[in-house]
Amino acid sequence: xxxxxxxxxxxxxxxxxxxxxxxxxxxxxxxxxxxxxxxxxxxxxxxxxxxxxxxxxxxxxxxxxxxxxxxxxxxxxxxxxxxxxxxxxxxxxxxxxxxxxxxxxxxxxxxxxxxxxxxxxxxxxxxxxxxxxxxxxxxxxxxxxxxxxxxxxxxxxxxxxxxxxxxxxxxxxxxxxxxxxxxxxxxxxxxxxxxxxxxxxxxxxxxxxxxxxxxxxxxxxxxxxxxxxxxxxxxxxxxxxxxxxxxxxxxxxxxxxxxxxxxxxxxxxxxxxxxxxxxxxxxxxxxxxxxxxxxxxxxxxxxxxxxxxxxxxxxxxxxxxxxxxxxxxxxxxxxxxxxxxxxxxxxxxxxxxxxxxxxx
Amino acid sequence: xxxxxxxxxxxxxxxxxxxxxxxxxxxxxxxxxxxxxxxxxxxxxxxxxxxxxxxxxxxxxxxxxxxxxxxxxxxxxxxxxxxxxxxxxxxxxxxxxxxxxxxxxxxxxxxxxxxxxxxxxxxxxxxxxxxxxxxxxxxxxxxxxxxxxxxxxxxxxxxxxxxxxxxxxxxxxxxxxxxxxxxxxxxxxxxxxxxxxxxxxxxxxxxxxxxxxxxxxxxxxxxxxxxxxxxxxxxxxxxxxxxxxxxxxxxxxxxxxxxxxxxxxxxxxxxx
Ligand SMILES: Nc1ncnc2c1ncn2[C@@H]1O[C@H](COP(=O)(O)OP(=O)(O)O)[C@@H](O)[C@H]1O
Ligand SMILES: [Mg+2]
Numbered sequence: 205x206x207x208x209x210x211x212x213x214x215x216x217x218x219x220x221x222x223x224x225x226x227x228x229x230x231x232x233x234x235x236x237x238x239x240x241x242x243x244x245x246x247x248x249x250x251x252x253x254x255x256x257x258x259x260x261x262x263x264x265x266x267x268x269x270x271x272x273x274x275x276x277x278x279x280x281x282x283x284x285x286x287x288x289x290x291x292x293x294x295x296x297x298x299x300x301x302x303x304x305x306x307x308x309x310x311x312x313x314x315x316x317x318x319x320x321x322x323x324x325x326x327x328x329x330x331x332x333x334x335x336x337x338x339x340x341x342x343x344x345x346x347x348x349x350x351x352x353x354x355x356x357x358x359x360x361x362x363x364x365x366x367x368x369x370x371x372x373x374x375x376x377x378x379x380x381x382x383x384x385x386x387x388x389x390x391x392x393x394x395x396x397x398x399x400x401x402x403x404x405x406x407x408x409x410x411x412x413x414x415x416x417x418x419x420x421x422x423x424x425x426x427x428x429x430x431x432x433x434x435x436x437x438x439x440x441x442x443x444x445x446x447x448x449x450x451x452x453x454x455x456x457x458x459x460x461x462x463x464x465x466x467x468x469x470x471x472x473x474x475x476x477x478x479x480x481x482x483x484x485x486x487x488x489x490x491x492x493x494x495x496x497x498x499x500x501x502x503x504x505x506x507x508x509x510x511x512x513x514x515x516x517x518x519x520x521x522x523x524x525x526x527x528x529x530x531x532x533x534x535x536x537x538x539x540x541x542x543x544x545x546x547x548x549x550x551x552x553x554x555x556x557x558x559x560x561x562x563x564x
Numbered sequence: 565x566x567x568x569x570x571x572x573x574x575x576x577x578x579x580x581x582x583x584x585x586x587x588x589x590x591x592x593x594x595x596x597x598x599x600x601x602x603x604x605x606x607x608x609x610x611x612x613x614x615x616x617x618x619x620x621x622x623x624x625x626x627x628x629x630x631x632x633x634x635x636x637x638x639x640x641x642x643x644x645x646x647x648x649x650x651x652x653x654x655x656x657x658x659x660x661x662x663x664x665x666x667x668x669x670x671x672x673x674x675x676x677x678x679x680x681x682x683x684x685x686x687x688x689x690x691x692x693x694x695x696x697x698x699x700x701x702x703x704x705x706x707x708x709x710x711x712x713x714x715x716x717x718x719x720x721x722x723x724x725x726x727x728x729x730x731x732x733x734x735x736x737x738x739x740x741x742x743x744x745x746x747x748x749x750x751x752x753x754x755x756x757x758x759x760x761x762x763x764x765x766x767x768x769x770x771x772x773x774x775x776x777x778x779x780x781x782x783x784x785x786x787x788x789x790x791x792x793x794x795x796x797x798x799x800x801x802x803x804x805x806x807x808x809x810x811x812x813x814x815x816x817x818x819x820x821x822x823x824x825x826x827x828x829x830x831x832x833x834x835x836x
Binding site: 254256276281282286287289290291292293350354 | 727729730732733734735736738739743747748751
C-alpha cells in the first residue's frame with residue numbers, strides 16, 4: 205500500500221457535496237500538489253487528510269494504517285496554514301515548542317529540535333519575538349519551522365505562499381523545494397497557482413468541483429492533458445482552443461478542418477478515444493508551440509496587438525472564425541492591428557479533444 | 565482635523581465632556597474632606613482646610629466597614645464565578661454547533677430585559693423558603709443571573725473573533741479541547757474577559773434593589789448602608805460623601821488594574 209492513500213473519499217456539508225469520490229495514492233518522499241481553481245475543494249481535501257474534517261464516506265490511509273477515525277494529532281501530520289495560524293500570544297520559540305509540549309516531550313529534546321529547525325530556516329535570531337513583530341516572510345518560515353519540529357510523517361501545506369508578494373513567493377518556493385530535497389519528507393501541497401504546482405510537484409492532482417480531473421507528473425499533465433480543463437489549467441500562458449471538425453480518420457491520425465488551417469490537417473493521435481467523421485473537435489495549441497518561423501503547418505490569422513516581456517513577446521491574433529489566439533515568441537516582435545499573420549506549428553504538438561472535452 | 569481651529573474646537577469639546585463627567589465625582593470626593601461648616605457654606609467654598617473627620621466617623625461606624633467588606637466579598641465572588649462559568653459557555657457558543665444553541669443564546673440575551681423589580685417579590689419568597697435570606701450565597705446567586713449573561717455575551721463575541729485556524733493548528737499540535745480553551749481562547753480573549761469582569765464587578769458592587777430586599781443585618785452591602793443614612797431628620801452630608809467615595813474607589817482601582825488587558829490588538833499577527 206502507498207504511503208498516503210485516499211480511497212473513494214467523499215465530503216458533504218449538508219446537502220452540498222464538496223469532495224466527490226476522490227482516490228489517490230502517494231509514495232513516501234513524494235511531493236504531491238493539489239491544484240485547481242478557487243472553491244474546487246483543495247483545502248477541504250487537505251483537511252480530510254489532516255483529520256480536521258471527518259470524511260462522509262471513504263477511507264484515508266497514512267503509512268499503511270487506516271486513519272479515517274484517528275484524531276488529527278495522532279495521524280502524524282503537520283500543517284502549514286494559509287493564514288500561518290501562529291499563536292499570537294506566544295513567542296516564536298513557544299509556537300514551535302507547543303506541539304512537543306502537548307506531547308510531553310522532554311525539555312532538552314524540544315530545545316534541540318527547535319535549535320535545529322531554526323538553523324535550517326535561518327530564524328535563530330527571531331526565536332524570542334512575537335508573531336506580530338515578524339514580516340510576512342518570517343511568519344511563513346516560523347510556520348514551516350513549527351511543522352518541522354514535530355517531525356511529521358507528512359507535511360501538509362495549504363496555499364502557504366499566497367499571502368506573500370511575488371518576489372518573496374519565488375524565494376520561498378525554492379526554499380520549500382530545497383526542504384523537500386533535504387528531508388526527503390512526504391509533502392502534500394495545495395495551490396491554485398499552476399506555476400507552483402509545475403515547479404514543486406513530483407505528482408500533480410488536478411481537481412475541479414470536488415473531482416479529480418487528472419493525476420500525473422508535471423510533464424505528463426503538460427504533454428498529455430486528459431481533457432480541456434487540464435489542458436487549459438496547466439501551462440502558462442493558457443493553451444489556445446479552436447473549434448474544428450473531423451474531416452477523416454486514419455489508423456494513427458485524425459484529419460481535421462478549420463478555416464484558419466486552410467485545408468485539411470493531419471494530426472497524430474495521442475489517445476485511443478473513439479471519434480466519428482464530421483464530429484466537432486477542439487484543437488488545442490500551446491502559445492509556446494506557435495512560431496513565426498517556417499514550420500510544417502500554418503495558421504492564417506489577423507494580428508491584434510503585442511506585449512513585450514523582455515526576453516519573449518506575446519502576440520494576440522484572431523482566426524477567421526473570431527477565436528483569439530496567443531502566440532509566444534522569443535525576442536521583441538510587434539504586430540499591427542489587422543496585419544495578416546502566418547503562424548507556424550508542428551501537427552505533432554496539436555492536442556485534440558472531443559465534444560465532451562476529453563482527449564482523443 | 566488638520567486645521568488648528570478644528571483641533572482647538574475638538575480639544576475644547578473633549579475638555580467640556582471631561583469636566584461634565586468628572587465634576588460630580590470631584591464634588592463628592594472633595595466634599596468628603598470638608599468640615600461641616602464648609603459643606604453647608606453658600607456659595608460653596610472651593611478652598612478649604614481638608615479634614616479626615618468623616619472618614620474617621622465611618623471607620624468607627626462598624627455598619628459601614630462591615631458593609632464595604634460584604635460588598636467586596638459579594639462582588640468578588642460573583643465576578644469570579646461569572647468568569648469561571650461564563651467563559652466555557654461562551655467558548656461553546658462561539659465555536660460549536662449544537663441543538664438549541666439559538667434558543668440558549670436568546671435566553672442569555674433576553675433575560676436581561678426583565679425589569680428586576682418584577683422578580684423581586686418571587687425571589688424574596690424563594691429565598692425565604694430556602695432559608696437563604698441575609699446570606700452571601702443568595703446575593704451571589706441572584707447577581708449571577710445578571711452577570712453571567714454579560715460575560716457570556718461579551719466573551720462569545722470576543723471568542724468568535726479569534727481565527728478558527730488557531731484552534732485547528734492547536735488540535736494538530738495535539739491540544740485537547742481543554743488545552744485549546746485554556747491556552748488559546750483564554751489568553752487571546754483576555755480583553756473581553758477583562759471587560760466583562762469589570763462590568764460584573766461594577767454591577768454587583770452597585771446593585772441596590774435585591775440587596776435591600778434580600779439582606780437584613782449580616783450581609784448588608786455598601787449601597788444599602790449608604791441609603792440608610794438618608795432616613796434620619798438631618799442628612800449627614802460628610803458621611804454620605806465619604807461613604808460614596810469609598811464605594812467608588814474599589815471599582816475605579818479594579819478598572820485601572822484590568823485596563824491593561826483591555827488594550828485591543830492582542831490578536832494582531834495571528835494571521836497573515
Ligand atoms: N465548513 C464548511 N461548511 C460548508 N461549506 C464549506 C465548508 N468548508 C468549505 N465549504 C465549501 O466547500 C467548497 C470547497 O472549499 P475549499 O476546500 O475551501 O476550496 P478551495 O480550497 O479549493 O478554494 C466551497 O464551495 C466552500 O464553500
Ligand atoms: Mg483553500
